[in-house]
Amino acid sequence: MAALSGVSVKTASRALSGEGYVAVETKARVQSAADELGYRLNRTARELRRGGNTSTLVGLLSGDLANPFYSRLASGLERELRMHGLQLITASTDENPEWERRLTDSLLERRVRGLVVASTMAEHGHLAAERRHGSPFVFVDRPPVDLTADAVLLDNRGGAKRAAEHLLERGHRRIGIVGDLSRLSTHQDRVEGFAEAMEAAGVADWRDYLLEDAHDVDKAERAVRALLARDPAPTALFTTNNRITTGALRAIGHTPFAATNKDAATHRDTATHRNAATDKDAATGNSAAGNSAAGKGTALIGFDELDLGDVLGVSVIAHDPEEMGRHAARLLLARLDGDDGPARRVVLPTRLIERSTTALT
Amino acid sequence: MAALSGVSVKTASRALSGEGYVAVETKARVQSAADELGYRLNRTARELRRGGNTSTLVGLLSGDLANPFYSRLASGLERELRMHGLQLITASTDENPEWERRLTDSLLERRVRGLVVASTMAEHGHLAAERRHGSPFVFVDRPPVDLTADAVLLDNRGGAKRAAEHLLERGHRRIGIVGDLSRLSTHQDRVEGFAEAMEAAGVADWRDYLLEDAHDVDKAERAVRALLARDPAPTALFTTNNRITTGALRAIGHTPFAATNKDAATHRDTATHRNAATDKDAATGNSAAGNSAAGKGTALIGFDELDLGDVLGVSVIAHDPEEMGRHAARLLLARLDGDDGPARRVVLPTRLIERSTTALT
DNA sequence: CTGAAAGCGCTAACAC
DNA sequence: GTGTTAGCGCTTTCAG
Numbered sequence: 001m002a003a004l005s006g007v008s009v010k011t012a013s014r015a016l017s018g019e020g021y022v023a024v025e026t027k028a029r030v031q032s033a034a035d036e037l038g039y040r041l042n043r044t045a046r047e048l049r050r051g052g053n054t055s056t057l058v059g060l061l062s063g064d065l066a067n068p069f070y071s072r073l074a075s076g077l078e079r080e081l082r083m084h085g086l087q088l089i090t091a092s093t094d095e096n097p098e099w100e101r102r103l104t105d106s107l108l109e110r111r112v113r114g115l116v117v118a119s120t121m122a123e124h125g126h127l128a129a130e131r132r133h134g135s136p137f138v139f140v141d142r143p144p145v146d147l148t149a150d151a152v153l154l155d156n157r158g159g160a161k162r163a164a165e166h167l168l169e170r171g172h173r174r175i176g177i178v179g180d181l182s183r184l185s186t187h188q189d190r191v192e193g194f195a196e197a198m199e200a201a202g203v204a205d206w207r208d209y210l211l212e213d214a215h216d217v218d219k220a221e222r223a224v225r226a227l228l229a230r231d232p233a234p235t236a237l238f239t240t241n242n243r244i245t246t247g248a249l250r251a252i253g254h255t256p257f258a259a260t261n262k263d264a265a266t267h268r269d270t271a272t273h274r275n276a277a278t279d280k281d282a283a284t285g286n287s288a289a290g291n292s293a294a295g296k297g298t299a300l301i302g303f304d305e306l307d308l309g310d311v312l313g314v315s316v317i318a319h320d321p322e323e324m325g326r327h328a329a330r331l332l333l334a335r336l337d338g339d340d341g342p343a344r345r346v347v348l349p350t351r352l353i354e355r356s357t358t359a360l361t
Numbered sequence: 362m363a364a365l366s367g368v369s370v371k372t373a374s375r376a377l378s379g380e381g382y383v384a385v386e387t388k389a390r391v392q393s394a395a396d397e398l399g400y401r402l403n404r405t406a407r408e409l410r411r412g413g414n415t416s417t418l419v420g421l422l423s424g425d426l427a428n429p430f431y432s433r434l435a436s437g438l439e440r441e442l443r444m445h446g447l448q449l450i451t452a453s454t455d456e457n458p459e460w461e462r463r464l465t466d467s468l469l470e471r472r473v474r475g476l477v478v479a480s481t482m483a484e485h486g487h488l489a490a491e492r493r494h495g496s497p498f499v500f501v502d503r504p505p506v507d508l509t510a511d512a513v514l515l516d517n518r519g520g521a522k523r524a525a526e527h528l529l530e531r532g533h534r535r536i537g538i539v540g541d542l543s544r545l546s547t548h549q550d551r552v553e554g555f556a557e558a559m560e561a562a563g564v565a566d567w568r569d570y571l572l573e574d575a576h577d578v579d580k581a582e583r584a585v586r587a588l589l590a591r592d593p594a595p596t597a598l599f600t601t602n603n604r605i606t607t608g609a610l611r612a613i614g615h616t617p618f619a620a621t622n623k624d625a626a627t628h629r630d631t632a633t634h635r636n637a638a639t640d641k642d643a644a645t646g647n648s649a650a651g652n653s654a655a656g657k658g659t660a661l662i663g664f665d666e667l668d669l670g671d672v673l674g675v676s677v678i679a680h681d682p683e684e685m686g687r688h689a690a691r692l693l694l695a696r697l698d699g700d701d702g703p704a705r706r707v708v709l710p711t712r713l714i715e716r717s718t719t720a721l722t
Numbered sequence: 723c724t725g726a727a728a729g730c731g732c733t734a735a736c737a738c
Numbered sequence: 739g740t741g742t743t744a745g746c747g748c749t750t751t752c753a754g
């Protein structure tokens with residue numbers, strides 16, 4: 001113990017934590033002793049003794065931290081929390097409900113100060129007891145089911161409706177729509193918004209061009225190819241999230257530059273665990289330029305902004321993931337500050353960004 | 362205490378933690394009592410009592426979690442750790458050394474099991490005492506200075522050299538190079554590699570076209586515009602990371618689709634805190650199509666793969682951030698497993714992906 | 723299989 | 739300014 005090395009006893013606590021009065025000289029002595037021994041305060045023990053919730057940890061559960069949507073959400077959240085002395089601890093659920101449950105337990109056992117979750121579970125009744133006297137929850141992107149809790153959501157329905165209207169206004173009627181896991185509420189809302197606009201326009205058979213459960217870029221690419229191969233091919237496409245839009249762009253295959261393109265290796269080099277698949281994908285990806293004739297004239301609008309969306313000229317329904325994170329942080333901070341009012345629900349707007357992929361030709 | 366609600370005392374511990382022998386019936390009784398009270402084990406207290414390092418937390422410090430490079434690194438790291446029962450706690454330093462120091466202290470005080478850090482600090486001698494009997498460190502992306510520790514790095518020099526050679530082979534001699542913060546070792550290595558190739562080719566004045574400290578997309582875009590406005594304008598560009606490449610693409614302004622593009626709002630809607638700037642940027646971004654004539658024929662190769670790099674046809678020096686994360690996890694796990702051999706240094710390869718931006722015309 | 727006591731590292735509350 | 743005592747919630751002994 002640093003106390004022995006110094007001369008005093010557990011007044012070292014005061015010196016190192018900077019709380020309470022300590023003589024300047026004593027403080028210096030303790031400090032240097034601690035430095036020499038490589039000693040540091042044990043924050044865990046401190047939080048235990050302090051009782052209640054003194055932790056400075058806030059948990060975030062999301063499907064996949066590598067998805068720009070979630071990483072930007074995390075970034076906004078983290079920055080806002082940090083300004084209030086809190087730290088973010090993140091975990092990916094891989095959209096697996098069982099893992100989400102396990103990770104939630106784990107974070108709660110760790111007595112996090114609060115929990116922000118983009119849930120992949122079908123219902124959240126099991127958290128009711130927790131919520132009564134535990135850490136506050138904030139749901140992001142997807143609302144709680146069977147539980148009242150704060151939530152920050154997107155206007156999915158409105159955004160999707162706007163996307164469909166935009167395509168309809170430009171004369172399209174056979175519009176393909178490719179979606180994520182069909183069990184996700186965000187997906188359902190987007191399909192609903194789309195349906196609303198289509199039916200209002202008198203297009204009853206829009207479901208013929210609906211493809212769901214395209215959860216990753218490769219699946220999306222295949223889905224889009226399948227759609228474009230239909231006999232009366234769709235003249236336009238609505239892709240309901242960033243990964244799907246990426247897949248669609250690969251399928252449609254813009255090659256903005258000269259075609260002297262011997263891009264043998266695709267960028268999907270991250271998939272080191274699925275070698276066979278990678279090679280095959282590389283081949284199909286490579287043929288994009290060749291196939292492009294099929295979907296080249298197809299109009300496209302996607303939900304979620306893309307990193308190079310402006311450069312590529314992709315029309316999108318955009319929103320602000322970082323803002324979502326900041327909002328979640330603010331709701332959480334309010335709860336930590338004692339706010340025990342009714343659950344709040346914030347719905348963030350989306351907006352249409354019209355670019356070349358839906359330009360009139 | 363659940364003990365009271367049940368009938369036994371702190372045998373509840375055994376029941377809930379599942380360690381030691383407990384009658385099946387007793388266990389069930391305790392369980393239901395705990396459920397009802399919304400009680401959960403306090404992992405913090407457990408770890409304290411257990412002494413030493415029993416925590417399951419691993420910290421990651423990086424510059425900016427929203428940067429795809431770091432978020433993919435985090436993703437690979439998190440997945441690998443999770444397979445071994447460990448959890449990831451992340452924090453962004455915003456490339457601010459002072460914050461990095463503070464966050465490091467904070468994580469260490471929390472007795473994380475290990476620390477993975479993409480450091481922004483100039484030296485790390487202060488961690489020497491820590492390393493002796495504290496948690497192991499793994500440096501990623503940037504090597505430790507004044508400290509021996511495990512590290513997973515990229516072949517920055519080789520990759521940059523390859524990029525330069527690629528451009529030189531295609532006849533370019535006036536090659537602009539735009540880099541990140543000049544104090545970062547990754548930047549320096551990349552410039553060195555570039556320099557090596559240029560000097561070997563007899564281009565002595567390459568520094569005339571070097572612009573540094575373009576740390577964000579906007580700065581990069583401006584830097585590239587400035588470069589292209591030089592009198593003998595460069596015929597090719599090497600951008601040394603993903604953000605800079607993005608900025609360059611905006612500046613060069615490919616508009617792959619028809620120019621009926623009224624993209625009034627740029628995608629930089631995230632910058633709600635800098636309204637004035639945003640509007641201005643939007644304007645300049647918007648004029649990309651107009652200005653494009655200036656740099657349209659300019660060859661471009663970037664360090665780091667881009668999300669839509671294949672669709673856009675951007676040549677890059679690619680590598681695998683997720684793999685870097687997995688490697689870091691493995692080094693850390695080995696240390697936790699008792700490995701006390703000399704510090705390891707893993708250097709991951711890069712590879713050239715040749716696409717249309719460097720195609721011969 | 724279950725219980726009682728002690729103590730992990732720290733800090734609240736009081737002394738001195 | 740500083741020291742003392744007790745106890746946060748748990749798990750470790752070591753006994754029943």
